[in-house]
Each structure stands twice: as C-alpha cells, then as structure tokens.
Amino acid sequence: MKHKVNLVLILLLFLHGMAKAQERLIEKGNEKFEAYSFSPAIDIYKKVLEKGYVSAELLRKLGNSYYYNADYKDAADTYKRLVADYSEEVTAEDYFKYAQSLKTLGDYDTSSTIMTKFIDITKGDGRATAFNEDRDFMAEIKENSGRYTLGPFEFNTTYSEFAPSFYKEGLIFSSDRDTGNFARYRHTWNAKDFLDLYEVNADSSSLNTVKKLDENINTRLHESTSVVTKDGQTLYFTRNNFVEGKYIKDDKGIIRLKIFRAQLTEGNIWGDVEELPFNSDAYSVANPALSPDEKTLYFVSDMPGSLGESDLFMVTINQDRTFGPPQNLGPNINTEARETFPYVTSDEILYFSSDGHPGLGGLDVFATKIKRQDFTGKVLNVGEPINSKGDDFTFIFDEELRTGYVASNREEGLGADDIYSFVELRPLVFDCIQKVTGTVRDKVTNEVLIGATIKVIDENNEELFSTITDSDGTYSLELDCNQGNFVRALMEGYIPFEEYIGVSDGKPKIIDFYLEKDRITAGFGDDLAKLLQLSTIYFDFDKYNIRKDSEVEIEKVIAAMEKYPSLKLKVNSHTDSRGSAAYNLWLSQKRAESTVNYMIKKGISKDRLKSEGYGESKLLNGCSDGVRCSAAQHDVNRRSEFIILE
Structure with missing residues (x-):
C-alpha cells in the first residue's frame, strides 16, 4: 500500500512538473508572439500541441502566427480546429482571419459562410458593412480583371524581392538575397534574412547589374519600401528603429519601423540620413509614397487613432522641409484590418494593399481617386492577374507608359516574394x-x-x-x-x-x-410684356381690380420704368368673345385703367402712362361669337399689353 502511495505521489509530482514546463514553454511562445517573432512562436506552440496541451488562446495565437507569415493553409487548419473545439470562445477576428485564409486557398463558399458568422457577432465594423452591402464583389472583381498582362522581373531570385520604386531609368527594390554576413542576422518574424535596398538599371553604367545601396542606407536590420523625389536628390525609405548603430525596442521588446530621409551628396552617395519627426519608438511608421506635386507624403502606421491593424496616413511637406501633423485617410479607405503599401499616380489615383476590403485572399491591390485629397470615392479591387489568392502588394504604375510593377507571394513565383512587371491594357473605370x-x-x-x-x-x-x-x-x-x-x-x-x-x-x-438677353432692345410699338416674358395678368371674373398673383408681373414693368426714366407706355387690355361686345369693351377699359392706377400708386408718373380697352375687337384666333372654343383657346385672347410709346 505504501509503495502505491509513493507511486501516486511521484506521478503527481511528475505531472505537476510537466504542467509547469508546459506553462513556461507557452509563456516563452507568447513572448515571441508579442514581439512579432512569429517563426519561433510557431515552433514553440507546435511543441506544446504535440505534448497534448491545447486551448483556444493557443490555437488562436498559432493560427495568427501562420496568418502573419502568409502560411494560409496551416492558418486555415488551425482556425478550423479553433472553431470546431472552442466555438464559445471564437472572436470576430478569428472568424475574419479564418475567412481570409480560406479565400486565399480558393475556398470562397466556405469563406463566405465564415464571414456570415463574423457579421453575426460584429457591430459597427466596416468590413462587415462592406460584405453585407447589396454588392456582388466577386462580379465586380471579375469585371475589373483582365486589364493587365503580367511579365517577368529578370532580377528575381529564390529569396524575397518586393517593394519596387521608380528610380532614374530603373528601380530600387528590397530583397534578402545577400546579407553579406552569412545570415548571422535573421528576422524572427519569418526566419528570413534581413532586407536591404538594391538598385538596378539606374544609369547606363550599370545596366542589368543589381547593386546594393551604400552602407549609409543599409544596416544589419531591415530596409525596405522607398520613394525618390523626381529630381533624384531625396530618398525616403523604411528601416527598423536603428539609430547611430543601435537598435531601439519599445516597452514590449519590439523593434518598430520608421521612415528615414536621405540626401544625395557629392559622389552620388546617399548621406545626411535623418528620421522623420512623426516617427515613434512606440509604434511603426513605414512605406512612404509621394503625391505628384511632392507636397504630401503618404505612409502606413499603427499609431494611436488608427482604425485597424495598420492604416494609411498623410502628412504635408512644407517648403522648409518640415512636416505638418499626420492625418488618417479615414474609414472609406482604412478598415479594421490591414491597409498598407500606398502609391499615388500622376493622375492622383491612390493604389494600396488591404486584407480588409473584399478581395481574392490575403492582401489585394485596391485603387481609389483622391483628387484634391478627397478620400470618399469608390474603392475598387483591381482584379486579376494583379491580384491572386496570395498576398499582392507594393504596386507602382507609370500612367504615361501604362506600365508598372507589383510584388506577390503567389505559388508560381521563384522565391518567397517576387516582383512582376505588367502592362495595362485598359484603364480601371472609377466613375459613374x-x-x-x-x-x-x-x-x-x-x-x-x-x-x-x-x-x-x-x-x-x-x-x-x-x-x-x-x-x-x-x-x-x-x-x-x-x-x-x-x-x-x-x-x-x-x-x-x-x-x-x-x-x-x-x-x-x-x-x-x-x-434671357442681358439688354433689351426695344422701340416704338414693341410690347414690353413680351420682351420681359410676363405671365398673363389675370383678373377675377367680371372684376377689374388687380389680383395678388398679377401684382408680381406688373412690378416687373414698374422696375423697367424706374430703370429707364424716359420710357412711356400705353396699357392695352383685351378680352375674349364671351359676353356682349359692349360689355367687354367697358370691362377691358376698366382693367387697363386699373393697371395704370396701380402703377401710379407705386410711384410712376401719370404723364408716362396711357390706357385703352379693346374688348374683343382684336382677337388673336378665330374664337369669335358663335364659334366653339376651349377655355385654353379663349385664354389666348384675354391679355394685357404694355406698348412702348417713347
């Protein structure tokens, strides 16, 4: 019995020790995850799973690690297990990333089903609103597809090449092809070598030769997305938070991204490298792009005020090379997910990548017109073949030549990320x-x-x-x-x-x-009523006092007489043929006199006005006594004239 008790105690201690070891391993994995070291986090989480320990949080972080590493197959499998085994603990973001992963794998039907679950538990999320709108996004994407022909980029390798930017006659791009230090430094996000900036075909002296930018630009950490001013004198580029030979971490141990600016110095060397003032050690600022007039810098950040994981921002570049405050481009462009890699064409079309707007999977390239910095226009997916089931990003485009470049991690590529050239066959239609x-x-x-x-x-x-x-x-x-x-x-x-x-x-x-003519040319005998386009001046039946609705028309005549003091008028009044001729003559005379008296009361001198009634003696049509006519035909004859006498 004693031996059995000892065995139980030993087993309990062993299990307790195993549990403690698992907890320490998970803590280590979480540390890596929080530090964006997703590759080692994946290795640790997989070990924990192999030893039989599983939880919703573990599956979530493992799935997210795969997702951020663009391993969508393993991400989808992990999210599927999370949804199946821990349905009560699944969050809206879990459903969204699961749906995106499935879409990347081409499983659009299941992705749509999962997105419906995302919508069911989400309130006020722009992604849910967009998906729920009465729009057939797949049909729109299909309509926008087929507008480009993709071509090769002869400088791709089995490593990563992406982030092309126009530079002189060629390009600057980012790659991890050659660290120069035998991979001593590797980035733990994806276990790849750190990125450097390279140029190719920038001038005739180095055609078809890939050349690494000098050491003032490239460091032992990341350098990536860049843009050069049209005069070739200023370079904006992204780099890890690396200042004066030292890298700087935030309070979570993360080395953030920053935008730096360099000037071309003597000997065509990039120098005077400075970080931009709106950078921070606490959040990332990256992926610079310039407006056509180079007075605005667009960039990506997760700074406070961001709507999602990363947003597009802009900042004014002042004449003295200082900067205004950063401004978020707003909810029409930015979603609760990732918006990144902006590029602005000469016609002020903003291209960017996003996994928050409806797409084919992963990051897709989108476009919107932003003339006069209006960010409320329709956001369109540019379609295939620019976009694929993978991540498609760093799109740049020369609108004059209708050619450009884009990067993608699609399956048929040579390396992890590859650059593709393209030609636009027909423009994207933004406008209704x-x-x-x-x-x-x-x-x-x-x-x-x-x-x-x-x-x-x-x-x-x-x-x-x-x-x-x-x-x-x-x-x-x-x-x-x-x-x-x-x-x-x-x-x-x-x-x-x-x-x-x-x-x-x-x-x-x-x-x-x-x-209407701006000047009225009139002479003796002209009818001012026609020249002024007066409406019919009506009188009540069998009455000759001026009605309120007719006062407006007579006031127009008064205004003309006030403007032209020498103008003299004769007011003629006519009736239709209904009633006796004698009565109509009397009634028309009374109406003409009533009109003149009204004008005199309004200040027009009596000696400038005359009046005469003609009754039914000057009919304009054949509606005389005994002829059947409609009311409208009779109305033609019931008229007032303001004949110019002088």
Whole structure:
C-alpha cells in the first residue's frame, strides 16, 4: 500500500512538473508572439500541441502566427480546429482571419459562410458593412480583371524581392538575397534574412547589374519600401528603429519601423540620413509614397487613432522641409484590418494593399481617386492577374507608359516574394458616368443659340471642363455622377443660367437652357410684356381690380420704368368673345385703367402712362361669337399689353 502511495505521489509530482514546463514553454511562445517573432512562436506552440496541451488562446495565437507569415493553409487548419473545439470562445477576428485564409486557398463558399458568422457577432465594423452591402464583389472583381498582362522581373531570385520604386531609368527594390554576413542576422518574424535596398538599371553604367545601396542606407536590420523625389536628390525609405548603430525596442521588446530621409551628396552617395519627426519608438511608421506635386507624403502606421491593424496616413511637406501633423485617410479607405503599401499616380489615383476590403485572399491591390485629397470615392479591387489568392502588394504604375510593377507571394513565383512587371491594357473605370444633353435657346424668340458655352463646375466652384453648342444649338456632356456638379450655359449678350445636378444613378438627363438677353432692345410699338416674358395678368371674373398673383408681373414693368426714366407706355387690355361686345369693351377699359392706377400708386408718373380697352375687337384666333372654343383657346385672347410709346 505504501509503495502505491509513493507511486501516486511521484506521478503527481511528475505531472505537476510537466504542467509547469508546459506553462513556461507557452509563456516563452507568447513572448515571441508579442514581439512579432512569429517563426519561433510557431515552433514553440507546435511543441506544446504535440505534448497534448491545447486551448483556444493557443490555437488562436498559432493560427495568427501562420496568418502573419502568409502560411494560409496551416492558418486555415488551425482556425478550423479553433472553431470546431472552442466555438464559445471564437472572436470576430478569428472568424475574419479564418475567412481570409480560406479565400486565399480558393475556398470562397466556405469563406463566405465564415464571414456570415463574423457579421453575426460584429457591430459597427466596416468590413462587415462592406460584405453585407447589396454588392456582388466577386462580379465586380471579375469585371475589373483582365486589364493587365503580367511579365517577368529578370532580377528575381529564390529569396524575397518586393517593394519596387521608380528610380532614374530603373528601380530600387528590397530583397534578402545577400546579407553579406552569412545570415548571422535573421528576422524572427519569418526566419528570413534581413532586407536591404538594391538598385538596378539606374544609369547606363550599370545596366542589368543589381547593386546594393551604400552602407549609409543599409544596416544589419531591415530596409525596405522607398520613394525618390523626381529630381533624384531625396530618398525616403523604411528601416527598423536603428539609430547611430543601435537598435531601439519599445516597452514590449519590439523593434518598430520608421521612415528615414536621405540626401544625395557629392559622389552620388546617399548621406545626411535623418528620421522623420512623426516617427515613434512606440509604434511603426513605414512605406512612404509621394503625391505628384511632392507636397504630401503618404505612409502606413499603427499609431494611436488608427482604425485597424495598420492604416494609411498623410502628412504635408512644407517648403522648409518640415512636416505638418499626420492625418488618417479615414474609414472609406482604412478598415479594421490591414491597409498598407500606398502609391499615388500622376493622375492622383491612390493604389494600396488591404486584407480588409473584399478581395481574392490575403492582401489585394485596391485603387481609389483622391483628387484634391478627397478620400470618399469608390474603392475598387483591381482584379486579376494583379491580384491572386496570395498576398499582392507594393504596386507602382507609370500612367504615361501604362506600365508598372507589383510584388506577390503567389505559388508560381521563384522565391518567397517576387516582383512582376505588367502592362495595362485598359484603364480601371472609377466613375459613374452620366450623359447630359440639351439645347440652348433664346428665351423670347425660342431660336437656338449656336456657339453657346456650357461649363461644368464642381461643388468647390472649380471649372472641370467646357464645351460649346453645335449648329443645332445642342450640347452633350459626360459627368461623374458620384459627385454633384453645376452645368452653366453662357452666351455673349445673354444672362448666364445654371442648373445643379446632384449625385445620381447615372441615368441620362436632358437639360434645355432658355437664356434671357442681358439688354433689351426695344422701340416704338414693341410690347414690353413680351420682351420681359410676363405671365398673363389675370383678373377675377367680371372684376377689374388687380389680383395678388398679377401684382408680381406688373412690378416687373414698374422696375423697367424706374430703370429707364424716359420710357412711356400705353396699357392695352383685351378680352375674349364671351359676353356682349359692349360689355367687354367697358370691362377691358376698366382693367387697363386699373393697371395704370396701380402703377401710379407705386410711384410712376401719370404723364408716362396711357390706357385703352379693346374688348374683343382684336382677337388673336378665330374664337369669335358663335364659334366653339376651349377655355385654353379663349385664354389666348384675354391679355394685357404694355406698348412702348417713347
């Protein structure tokens, strides 16, 4: 019995020791995970699993380690086990990364099912909102696909090549092909060698030769994404937090990323390397890109205020080379996931990579128009073959040549990451196009106005473009129906007129313009009522007092007489044929006198006005006594005239 008790005690102590060992191993794995050392974290977590210890947290961190290392097959398998065995502990982010991993593997149906679960437990998440919108994203991606032809990049190796940027006649790119130290330093994120910057075909003296940038730029840690100003004098690039020969860690032991700026010095050597002032030891700042005018720097960061794991930001570059405060590009572009690797073309189209917007899997390349730094436009997936089931990133594009480069870890590549050249066959269609047509006419004569100018002006009062009317007085426009615009018609000698067209569904629209002359040329005997386009001056049945609705029209005549003091008028009043001729003559005279008296009360001198009633003696149509006519036909004859006497 005593021996049995001793055996039990020994077994308990042994099990306790094993448990303690497992805890220490997990703690070590967690330390590596928190320090972004995912490769050793994977090794440790796998050992713990092999020894029979498993938990939701362990599977989550193992799955995330695979995910961040772009090992989507193992990530999907791990998340699947997490969902199956610990369904009550699965988080929204677990479902999202699981769905992304499945999409990368081409299992879109299961990915969609998992995304539905993500939506069910998520509130206010932009990724869920986008997925839940009444849009067929796969159909949109298919529509945008086939616009590029991919080609090789002859300088790829079995190592990683990515982050191309235009430099002189060639490129600068990042690679771990040659550390120069026999892999003494390896990055524990993915157990790969650290990255350096290289140039190729930058000038005629080194064609087809890959050359590492000098030691002022490359260190024993990471150097990657870069951009050079158009004059070739300033280089912005990403580097680990490495200053004066020492690397700096944050309070979690992580070496963050920073953007540095270098100047080209004598002998074509990069020097005067300085870190940018909005860098921090507490968060990463990386992946610089310049606006076409080089007055704005775009970059990626997880700084406070970020919406997701990493966001796109911008900062103003002042004339004295200082910087303004960083600004987040907002929720239309940034999601709760990863947005990274920005690039801005000469036409101000922002390309970037994301796994938060709907895509084919992993990181996909997206594009949006940002003219005048408007970040609210539609974000489009550029489609295949730029995007694949893998990670696709560091897209750059020359809009004049319609050529560019992109990096990807797709299966058919030579190394871990490879650069691909491409040619654009047809441009990406961002705009909702609305066709607007119409005719411009003289408001009085109804004649078409040939050569009238039609301007399109945006809501910031900036003219976008203009056209002129043809020999038929017609025009045709194509407007961006994602934004509001003013369409303005102008013609010499006429008062301009415009109409606002708001955001629309793109259906064709007809807008006819009727322009008034800016000066009225009139002489003896002309009817001022026609020249001023007066509406009918009505009187109540069998009455001759001025009605309120007619006062507005008479006030227009008064305004003309006040503007032209020498103007004298005769007010003629006419009736239709209904009623006796004698009565109509009397009634029309009373109405003419009533109109004149109203104008006199408003300040017009009596000696400038005359009146006469004509009754039914001057009908404009055949609606005389005994002829059946409609009310509308009779109305034509019930009119007032303001005939110019002087």
